[in-house]
Amino acid sequence: MTLAPKNLQTIESHVLDLQRLHPSASGDFTSLLNDISFAAKVVSRDVTKAGLVEDILGATDEENVQGEVIQKLDDFAISVFLKCLGRRGQVCIMGSEELADPVFADTSQGTGKYIVVFDPLDGSSNIDANVSVGTIFGIWKRKSRLAQINQDDLLQPGRELVASGYIIYGSSTMFVYTAGKGVHGFTLDPSIGEFLLSHENIMTPFQSQIYSVNEAYEPRWSPEVREVLRQLKYGRGSKLSTRKDAPTEGAGMSSRYIGSLVADFHRNLLYGGIYLYPPTTSHPNGKLRLMCEAAPLALIVENAGGYASDGQRPILDVTPDDLHMRVPLYIGSREDVMWVETLLSKGSSAL
Ligand code: AHG
Ligand code: MN
Numbered sequence: 265m266t267l268a269p270k271n272l273q274t275i276e277s278h279v280l281d282l283q284r285l286h287p288s289a290s291g292d293f294t295s296l297l298n299d300i301s302f303a304a305k306v307v308s309r310d311v312t313k314a315g316l317v318e319d320i321l322g323a324t325d326e327e328n329v330q331g332e333v334i335q336k337l338d339d340f341a342i343s344v345f346l347k348c349l350g351r352r353g354q355v356c357i358m359g360s361e362e363l364a365d366p367v368f369a370d371t372s373q374g375t376g377k378y379i380v381v382f383d384p385l386d387g388s389s390n391i392d393a394n395v396s397v398g399t400i401f402g403i404w405k406r407k408s409r410l411a412q413i414n415q416d417d418l419l420q421p422g423r424e425l426v427a428s429g430y431i432i433y434g435s436s437t438m439f440v441y442t443a444g445k446g447v448h449g450f451t452l453d454p455s456i457g458e459f460l461l462s463h464e465n466i467m468t469p470f471q472s473q474i475y476s477v478n479e480a481y482e483p484r485w486s487p488e489v490r491e492v493l494r495q496l497k498y499g500r501g502s503k504l505s506t507r508k509d510a511p512t513e514g515a516g517m518s519s520r521y522i523g524s525l526v527a528d529f530h531r532n533l534l535y536g537g538i539y540l541y542p543p544t545t546s547h548p549n550g551k552l553r554l555m556c557e558a559a560p561l562a563l564i565v566e567n568a569g570g571y572a573s574d575g576q577r578p579i580l581d582v583t584p585d586d587l588h589m590r591v592p593l594y595i596g597s598r599e600d601v602m603w604v605e606t607l608l609s610k611g612s613s614a615l
């Protein structure tokens with residue numbers, strides 16, 4: 265019997281196939297995705313041997329604009345992505361979670377077509393414990409044709425995304441992206457240094473059995489959010505009194521929370537699940553960032569049949585007022601997220 269390899273399609277050839285659907289395409293988008301996948305390989309190489317390389321684990325003594333500690337590997341990942349992206353002048357501007365201001369890509373002298381915003385290392389506070397971390401990216405097209413790009417170019421809603429994706433540095437390294445034609449996952453084969461198609465056309469279950477949230481924040485949530493969580497746990501429509509009575513077994517959902525958004529999102533995308541990061545008293549607008557975390561993942565989840573909401577409206581409809589704007593995030597299986605949105609929109613009358 266001959267053992268045939270499962271699939272030998274690389275990201276490069278997958279994106280080239282997409283490009284062929286647009287005969288007028290210049291190839292800039294294709295080469296930009298290639299740059300991202302190359303940067304991901306470099307970060308993957310260094311993340312997987314982090315404990316072996318001197319002086320790469322642990323925190324720097326710097327904080328980002330939101331006052332969060334920057335890890336050494338954050339710094340490393342940012343510089344890899346800034347170096348690799350847009351080397352052929354495709355990118356005019358890049359924004360990163362850890363950098364206060366957007367960075368102009370000098371290779372394009374401000375003329376590149378694309379805007380890339382990324383979270384270079386999501387979940388980086390977990391890295392010293394060998395927990396999965398990730399990279400998230402969103403690609404928008406500039407609107408103005410002027411050499412000087414303006415605020416409207418940078419601050420676009422998720423609906424305008426051309427493509428988005430994430431890389432998860434887990435038990436294997438995976439690259440998952442959408443350019444509006446399905447969601448596709450590629451697994452890095454370290455022996456040949458290529459991402460090979462392993463998950464074609466990912467569709468997320470419509471309804472799920474998993475919720476992911478940091479429940480320690482319950483005292484910091486609004487009564488409405490507490491009610492949502494109570495019903496996820498004890499069963500939809502369950503009355504408050506069930507908390508004292510023995511809850512019906514199997515009525516509620518299971519809980520899974522890694523504390524690394526990309527890892528929680530990826531598991532829920534494949535198995536079905538809802539991830540929640542509601543507003544808290546310490547983060548009244550939520551903690552997660554619209555442009556580098558919520559919007560790119562919202563595009564992925566919608567293309568996989570799921571849904572993402574800020575509690576009132578689709579995340580993809582939220583226009584950022586700042587590169588680092590935060591939003592509450594409810595994302596995952598469509599039916600579950602819609603149910604949460606409906607319950608939250610009823611406000612205190614649901615209590
Ligand atoms: P980052 O490491 O990019 O700052 O993101 C951390 C995020 C996200 O990965 C995770 O889901 C969330 O923070 C966890 O927050 P809590 O520790 O508040 O639960
Ligand atoms: Mn993050």
Ligand code: MN
Nearest residue numbers: 361383385386
């Ligand atoms: Mn980060």
